[in-house]
Amino acid sequence: MEYDEKLARFRQAHLNPFNKQLGPRRHEQGAAEEAPDVASEEALPEPPPEDFHCAERVMDLGLSEDHFSRPVGLFLASDIQQLRQAIEQCKQVILELPEHSERQKDAVVRLIHLRLKFQELKDPNEDEPNIRVLLEHRFYKEKSKSVKQTCDKCNAIIWGLIQTWYTCTGCYYRCHSKCLNLISKPCVRSKVSHQAEYELNICPEAGLDSQDYRCAECRASISLRGVPNEARQCDYTGQYYCSHCHWNDLAVIPARVVHNWDFEPRKVSRCSMRYLALMVSRPVLRLRAINPLLFNYVEELVEIRKLRQDILLMKPYFVTCKEAMEARLLLQLQDRQHFVENDEMYSIQDLLDAHTGRLGCSLTETHTLFAKHIKLDCERCQAKGFVCELCREGDVLFPFDSHTSVCSDCSAVFHRDCYYDNSTTCPKCARLTLRKQSLFQERGTDVDA
Numbered sequence: 001m002e003y004d005e006k007l008a009r010f011r012q013a014h015l016n017p018f019n020k021q022l023g024p025r026r027h028e029q030g031a032a033e034e035a036p037d038v039a040s041e042e043a044l045p046e047p048p049p050e051d052f053h054c055a056e057r058v059m060d061l062g063l064s065e066d067h068f069s070r071p072v073g074l075f076l077a078s079d080i081q082q083l084r085q086a087i088e089q090c091k092q093v094i095l096e097l098p099e100h101s102e103r104q105k106d107a108v109v110r111l112i113h114l115r116l117k118f119q120e121l122k123d124p125n126e127d128e129p130n131i132r133v134l135l136e137h138r139f140y141k142e143k144s145k146s147v148k149q150t151c152d153k154c155n156a157i158i159w160g161l162i163q164t165w166y167t168c169t170g171c172y173y174r175c176h177s178k179c180l181n182l183i184s185k186p187c188v189r190s191k192v193s194h195q196a197e198y199e200l201n202i203c204p205e206a207g208l209d210s211q212d213y214r215c216a217e218c219r220a221s222i223s224l225r226g227v228p229n230e231a232r233q234c235d236y237t238g239q240y241y242c243s244h245c246h247w248n249d250l251a252v253i254p255a256r257v258v259h260n261w262d263f264e265p266r267k268v269s270r271c272s273m274r275y276l277a278l279m280v281s282r283p284v285l286r287l288r289a290i291n292p293l294l295f296n297y298v299e300e301l302v303e304i305r306k307l308r309q310d311i312l313l314m315k316p317y318f319v320t321c322k323e324a325m326e327a328r329l330l331l332q333l334q335d336r337q338h339f340v341e342n343d344e345m346y347s348i349q350d351l352l353d354a355h356t357g358r359l360g361c362s363l364t365e366t367h368t369l370f371a372k373h374i375k376l377d378c379e380r381c382q383a384k385g386f387v388c389e390l391c392r393e394g395d396v397l398f399p400f401d402s403h404t405s406v407c408s409d410c411s412a413v414f415h416r417d418c419y420y421d422n423s424t425t426c427p428k429c430a431r432l433t434l435r436k437q438s439l440f441q442e443r444g445t446d447v448d449a
Helices: 002-012 022-028 031-043 049-060 080-096 102-121 177-182 188-194 254-260 270-279 299-319 322-327 329-340 348-356 358-377 416-421 427-448
Strands: 131-134 137-141 165-168 174-176 249-251 266-268 404-406 413-415
Touching (some): 080 102, 131 177, 188 270, 254 348, 266 270, 299 348, 299 358, 322 358, 348 358
Antiparallel strands (some): 131 137, 137 165, 249 266
16 A cells, blocks of 8 residues: 555656666755655645545556656657667566566556657658558558558457558458558459459368378468468368468358358358359359259249349330439449349358348349239330230230240240240241241242242
């Protein structure tokens, strides 16, 4: 308790708490220098017991000290060189003080404020540039002061208050400014741009010996026993990585989705995680070619395929309709632009949403909106309907109706029942065939003549 009271007096009198030899030095000073300090100490009132803890808490925040003074020797650090010396001396003091002691905590607070002052007074010519381009990375200097980031190079925490750090705008690779020149990993976005395809073999493991017992990315020595470094397998590539390149991040594996409809996240390396994150919305999976049997077991995919086929049949109506173009109805699917281009390509995000049921609901709403415009709201689109040429009865037909069939050759629309009752023969195509034959016969007769 005696030490705490002395410490409180030192703080309130703006004295240096790191000067261990304060008493002897004060005796060495002259009487003219010692008198004001003694008077200030005697004039200080004794802090009340109930307010002592509150005052000490405020002092711990550094509100009653000059944090920009020199820890040892000098009392003022006003330029860059002096601040550098003060920071080095403060570091040495922290190492010499007992661990977890009050003095060491105060020294850490003082070091933080010295570094902040150093950043404020630093020469602008010495500042790091806002943009750095390395190994196809495009790094931008971050202005955020968040301390919840981790450097992808050294695995250390990024202290935003006192450290400069950069983020790649392509693959979101984060690192300290001091780690920029040590980066050996190229930007993953360049791989996505040049080779946008998935590994569709489930965990294609080749063995650690095929990697020469080295990390597949940084080539550091690794072992299954953890000596000198633990080998961690990536479930996407099947290769082994060190703990610096594999942080046990979890991701959905595309090969397991398209072959087993398995969406359980598994451990992948940092590079694989970034690649999968950038590829998640790219439509590069042709499910009918990769695994056609998947549609026999997943009912959601069958429903989604039918909705996509109907939307493709609606697209010609909107392209030729002025009102639909002004209303920009096709932009309802701007997040999934491939849905208005074909009905075969899927992205991993499409399959994830299909698994959760979100994609089926959103497509059903869009299908209802499109059908309402064509069949009810727009007279021009209604005029482009069809009449069944087999029975010539009933309402106007549209190719996306559930009870219709469309001829693949001439795109004529019929009732499904009428079409199959006539042995799947399209009367319009039959008439066209007869007309062509008659024209050929007439031309042949003219030629003979």
